[in-house]
Every structure is written in structure tokens, then in C-alpha cells.
Amino acid sequence: MSIDFTSHYLMTIDGQPTDSGRHLEVINPANEDVIARVPDATREQLDAAVAAARQAFPSWAATPLAERQALVSAISEKILQNLEGFAQLLTREQGKTLDYARYEIGGSAAWFGEFAKMAPSEIIIEDTPEHLVKTRHVPIGVVGAIVPWNFPVLLAVWKLAPALIAGNTIVLKPSPFTPLTALKLGELINQVLPAGVVNVVSGGDDLGPWISAHPDIDKVSFTGSTATGRRVMESGSRNLKRLTLELGGNDAAIVLPDVDIEETAQKLFWGAFSNSAQFCLAIKRLYIHEDIYDPLSKALVAYARTVKVGDGAAADSQLGPVQNAVQFERLKNLLADVRNNDQQILLGGEVLQGKGYFFPLTIVDNPPEDSRIVVEEPFGPILPLLKYRTVDEAIERANASEYGLGGSVWGKDLAQAEAVAQRLQTGKVWINEIHVLTPYTPFGGHKQSGVGVENGSDGLHEYTNAQTISIRRK
Template sequence: MTSLLTPTPRLGFDPATKRFGQLIEGRLVDGATRVAVVDPGTAEQIAEAPAASSEQLDLAVAAARRALPAWSALDVGERGRVLHAVADVLAAHHEELAQLTTLEQGKPITQARDDVSWSIDFTRYFADYRLETEVLRDDDANRVELRRRPVGVVGAITPWNFPLFQALYKLAPALVVGNTMVLKPSPTTPLATLYFGELIRDVIPAGVFNIVGDGGDLGRRLTAHPGVDKVSFTGSTVTGRHVMAACAPTLKRLTLELGGNDAAVVLADADVEKTAEGLCTWAYSNAGQVCVSIKRIYVPSSMHEAMVEALSRRIAALTVGHGLDEQTQVGPVQNKVQYDKAREHLTVARRDGRIVAGGDALDRPGYYIAPTLVCDIDESSPLVAEETFAPIRSVLRYDDLDDAIARANATPYGLGASVWGTDIENAMDVAGRLEAGTTWINHHFQLTPDVPFGGIKQSGLGAEFGRTGVEEFTDVHVVNLKHT
């Protein structure tokens, strides 16, 4: 179903006339240039955002460097109190931040509200997180302690699919352990992040958190900057390789959360209707623009037709429209480049497979792709072999479970995967054989702040969340005492 309603945002300001500023050393600063921000639901410009010069990037990094000693010297409880105050600001401006996210990103407002709620929850969790000193040895000869110290100035780079949420889930753990940060949002979705910076400029001490705007070329300068000690990057695998190369000359610490081509393996004892509901939810959320969403669905031949029918029925019932329409379930893809790629994917789908649902770009203003399901397609097709960042998914049949597992693993990616079935012991066994950083059973894409998340193979390095993720923002410091 298609909704033609384009509601008016309910903001306390007009984005078209608002002067969004960068946050540098506690001050809102104009950019050296300005870039247009487009509503993907209409393909029309809605605002302008600042873009930093190299000199402004230097100022932001220098501000973070100056703020580092005092911030890291604060008691961790005080740093936590600042982060709780940040969460309070998020809560007070929940709807504004959600609507800005929808306007610039395109996702349904219900999903944008979830993004803000997750931002609050993750910030509060890490505000209370403590990395305790670990005693490795304490005997008559030695006492050896493993301590953690902040890595320094963190350069954070966020993509356009979860712009605000990803900013907060990098910011909170980095700051609570004593780091400072310079954050660069995507040039196509900077508004909610910049507005967040405006809201908290008097909450976080000046220089501890800085936001610089990007006209499309700032990322390489941030990652190579000699004043940055660590880079936390979320984005494509292709860009991740460039980030890694830029960090090499200064041996920066590095966390990469990159692309995925997640497989869902449906077992022969799965409930078709329940499984189809879960698959549909986690394949088409955010218009399929999630690195860890379901992209390849492996189904036993014995239930292939039933599963395709159940999925097609649900896909046909999805309401596609502008994200501010409360009825919308699938919004537009985020930008013109992604839209053109999605249209190319549809051409490949028609050439290499059989389209059983969707299959078209919608004839209306904006970047809309009908949720699409393809079957009878070979895995050598780029639609299956490569990451498809659009609401286009493939169903692949199998006759032998070992073969399905081998095919699911035959990818350079290794971010997430899921297994669907009623025999939990068997599902657990299959989950253990899938090559992924996370394998879910009977659900997909659950992220919580206490559980590490990261990829293997070419889906990334390191992890975020949980103790593992917090430790990524620290260096090891061993104190070894010899008793006399």
C-alpha cells in the first residue's frame, strides 16, 4: 500500500530558516561552507548545514585535546552525572529530535522515536558503567593490577541510517571512561546531531564533545589527523578500508563496524507464519538500510512456496510513504545515490530472478522503492553476493542443511545472522556454525548496551557495547608491584 500524505513537521522552528551550527569548544560555529540537506520523502531541500574547513577541524581537535586532562581527571561518577544530564536533554526534546531524524533520513516516525529512546537508554546505561581495576596477581612476591586509562581524543564518524543513535552510542562509553571526542555526522543527515549539539552545549564542558560538519571530504582528514588517538567508524566496508589505511601512519586505535550480508536460515520445523512475520520485520525495517538486517533468506524446498506466499502477503500489506505519516511502515531510501543504486538492483532482480512482490520504484516525488522479494535467483548474482542497502530481499531454497550453512557462510561479510526453528537445541547447533559476529535465534537485530556487537571477516574490527565495547575506548595499563 502507498500513502500519499506528507504531513507538516511539528517543530519549534523551521529547518529551512534555522542556522544550524557546529559545536566547537562549547560554541556554535558557522561552517566554512554550507551544504543542502534534502528530505528523501519529497526530494526537496529542507535546510542547510555547515561544513568545516581543515582549519576548523584543527580547532575542534585542539579543543578536545585541551579539554582532555581536566575531563579525564574528573571522578567517574561526575562524568556519569554529566551523561545523565545529556540523557535528560534527549528526553526533554524527544519528539523534536525524532522528527528531525525522519525529515533528513526518511525513516517512519515510529522508528525515529525508537532511535531517540535507544539513545536515552544507552546513554544512561553507560553513564553508570564502571571499569574496575582487575587484580591479576596478589601473592608474597607481587601485586599486579590491570588498569584502564582513556585512549585520548576520539574521532567518531557516523553514517546516515541511524544518525543520532549512533552518535550517542559512541559518545557515552567514550566519555564515561575519560576520553574527549570530535564527531563527524554524515553530510546527508547532520541536522538531528547538530541540533543535539546545540541543546547540550552547556551540559558537557567546553571542548569535551565537538561536532564538525562535512561537505563530503572531511572524513579522510579526521581519520588521518595527528591529534586524534582513536577512530570509531560505522559505515561501508569499502570506506572502512580507506579509514584503516588513513589510521596506519599514526597507529591510531580503531573500531570499524562495517557492512553485512546477513543470512537467515529457516529450519524445516519452523512455523511458517510466525517466521515470515519476523523475517519481514527485520528485512524491511528502515527501508532495508541496516547493515545488520536480513538480506538472504535460506528456506527448505519443502516449505519454499508456503514461505514465499506468506512473505509476499506481508510485503504487499506494508504501507510505503513519507516518514512523518504515522501510518507509514516503510519510508524512502535516504538519498539520490542510494535510490539510483536501488533502481539498478531492481533491474538485476528482473534479469537474474523472479520478482514475487514489489519490483518498482514508486512514481511519486521522493526516493521510494516498493518493498521487493525475489526468488529463483542464483547466489552468483550481485543482488545476493553483495550487500543490498535497499528494501529488496532474496529467498533461496535448499535441500540439505549442511549445504545451506556453507552457502550462508560463503561471503566476505560476517556481521550478523539468524536461525529460525522450533527445535532450540538444533537451532543452537546451527547458530554455532554460522560465521557472524552475532547469531540470533527466532529474532534478528536486537542490540542492547550490555551485549557486545561487532563483525568478523570484512564486516569490521573490534566491537561496540558491553565491557568489550567500553574497553575499545581505553588503553591497558599494568601496574606491577614487587614486595620487598
């Protein structure tokens, strides 16, 4: 059955398309038009979704792994069959360019396809004629998955795929800013899986706290801000929910003095500004050695001037708008702070009037280390360049943050670059590349950037409990 991406944006509860008596408006960030209205779930509807997942859990958990893998693989195939419809809808609700939307949807299909090849591990600890001890991984139960607006499909799949392979059932909540693709994903999944295994509910600010505190949800997997993650952890503690929290980041890149300036400038630009810098793993603090600070900053500015920002649906756009008005206003406030403190702006800095949440690509020249633009996570296209003298100084400054999500090191001397990388207090570090992510590569935040791991076998096991069986044979 084909998916209609132009209308009928309904929740999926116990396999049934479900509306609500109240609705939320969805805005196209490129022109601020209302493009759809979606259900705003009531507490009773959330209870129904959780009850459906609870009822479906025993049968789904008992389904042989090979059958679960085949069904998850079938979801991957159906996404590929509907790739263009998903991509165009994603651009309309999120703002990213069509090419980048296609990349996200294709990646989502790949994640389902690759996780369909994985399996929870079973480890034999002791195997003697007298004694057998083994540890296996069993599903947790009902998972509440709370997804942000920057990658609304891919980050949903990061939760759905391992949870399903592990044998859990799910209640998925998309961001109220970007619910359309998730609701259509629920519709698609319902064509493949038994009723109740995956439920998708949309709603406003009340729905997330209802999920994190719900007594019949056994685990919450949340991607979003650190402040909200703390609240999720607090409410989840009431029944000792299992938690995976992928939270904020203020990722530092350290550029060593031996890099190729022109080549590295382009890589650094996209490392910072991809998805209009609405990326938890984006470069948000760029530390450049003083010997190359001036030529590299000029190369960055020159390259940035060639990049077209516009409506993501336009063929020539390379970056789209900021996704929502709340984030747009926050970025304008950060920019005002830069100006009020007389910090020099190398590029951008002027927000044009007109429709759409278009924030100019902005580069700030060596602001103080304690300035807001350095300390806070902008989550938008404004980047501070920071000058350093010694490698030890750069590492110390990079680590002087409550966040520890990702980071990168750039230099021709790979031994030196790796030595720097090993000293960064982050869950993920790239050397001479960035944002290379695969279903098989685990990562998780250090410090205030999160709890737990996503992707890889470690990420799969986040959706399981370990169970050790000990057998006395003689």
C-alpha cells in the same frame, strides 16, 4: 535551555556554535525538498575542533568517574525532554517513520543512561605481601567518531557514551545526508559538558579522510561501508590510531522446516525490511528449506502487501523512503540486474515516478547464488529468497561471503537451531528473534564486516588502553 529544532544548524567547536563560509544542502528524502543548509567545515575548523578536544582531554580524563557518569546520565535526561523535537527532525532528514524515529531517540537516551552505570574494569592479577600486579583501563585521548545516515543519532551515541565514560574527548562527524540531528545533539550536549569535550563538525566528502588521517586524533570509531572502512584503516595506520570499524554486512537467515509459517513470515519481514532495509544487521539473504519454501514465500509476499510505504511523517506510513539519491540509484541498478538476468520477482520491482526516493518492497525468487542481489549488500528494500535442501548446504552458502556481521536461525528445535547458529561465521547470531540489541550486549563483525566491538564492557574497553602496574612491596 530548550532546543530549537527548526533552524540554526551549527557546528559545536570548543563549546561555541560555529558556522562556516560554505554550506551543504540537506534533502528530505520523502519529497526531495531542501530543508536546511549546514556548515561545510574547513580543514582549519577541523583542526580547531581537534585542538579543543586535545585541550579538554586532561581535565576530562581526571574528572572522577562518578562525576562523568552523572554528566552522561544528565545527557540522557535532556534527550528525553527533547524527544519529540529530535524525532520529528530525524524523520524529516532521514525518512524513517515518526514511530521509528521516536524509537531511535528513546533508544539513544537509554544508551546514555545505561552506559552511565558502567565503568572500565580494574583487574588484580597478583596480590601477595611481596607483590601487587594490577591492570587498569585508561582513556586513549581524542576520538574521531564518524557516523552513517541510517541511524544518525543512535549510532552516534554508541560511540559518544562509552568514549565519554572512559574519559576521552570527541570530534563527531555526522553523514552529510543526515547532519541535522547530530548538530542539535552537539548543541544539547554542550549544555551539560565542559567546552571542548564533545565537538561536532559537519562536512562533505573531504572531512572523513581528514579525520582518519589527522595526527592529533588518537582513535577513530567508524560505522559505514567496508570499502570506506579499508580506507580509514589505511590512513589511520600512519600514526597507529586505535580503530573500531563496524562495516558492511550481508546477513543470512536460515529457516528450518519446522517453523510456524505465518508467525515466522511476519518476523522475517521486519527482520529484512525494518528502516526500509537500511540496516547493517538486516536480513539480506533468506535461506528457506525446500519443504516450506513455497508456503513461506507466499506468506511473506501476502504480509508485505499489507505494509504501507510512504512519507515517514504520515500517520499511516509503516516504512519510509530510501534516504538519499545515491542509494536510490544503486538500488535501481541492482533491480535492473535482476531483470536483465531474467530472475523472477515475487513482489514489487516497479519503481514509480514522482517525488521522493520511494523504492518498492521487492522480493526475488531463488536467484542464483552468484547473482549480484545475493553477493552484494543492497542496503535497501529488495530481498532474495533462496531455497536449500540440507542444513549443511545452507550453512556453507551462508558462510560463503566476505562479510560476517550478523545472522539468524529460525526453528522450533532449539538444540538444532543453536547447533546451526554456532557454525555461522558472524559476530552476532539470533535464534527465533532478530535485532535485539542492548547497551550491555557486545557485538562486532567477523571477516570483512569490521574490527573491534561495540557495546557492553568490551565496547567500553575499545575506548581505553590497558595499563599494567607492578609494585614490589618487599
